[in-house]
Amino acid sequence: MTADVQMQPVAAVPQRTATRWHDVCAYDDLLPERGAAALVEGVQVAIFRTFDGDLYALSNFDPFSGAYVMARGILGTRGGTPTVASPMYKQVFDLATGRCLDDAEVALPTFRIRRTPGDRVEVALA
Secondary structure, eight states: OOOOOOOSOOOOOOOOOOOOEEEEEEGGGSOTTEEEEEEETTEEEEEEEOTTOOEEEEESEETTTTEEOGGGOEEEEETTEEEEEOTTTOOEEETTTOBBSSOTTOBOOEEEEEEOTTSEEEEEOO
């Protein structure tokens, strides 16, 4: 078997840039200050609704325990920043950025989330 090796650079193929939103649940299904887990394209996502109605989505994987439990975390604030504390070892993460406030080397992936005019909650992985 032989392989064709191309010596010249190939023109970049335009990438599709449209965001792919995934319907997760009704807004009213999310209880304030409680988390919910959703499976979106094989990714476990922890979704949170705060008392003031803001929505956040981040990875459900707790990097300290290795368990998918972040949706069961305890919501709060630290210095005015909305946070979730892992239910396992209590490390605190910034809901907006995913950054661990107890260990600067660790962060959770965050995902875009929105409330639609039809009162549905949607998440985008990229």
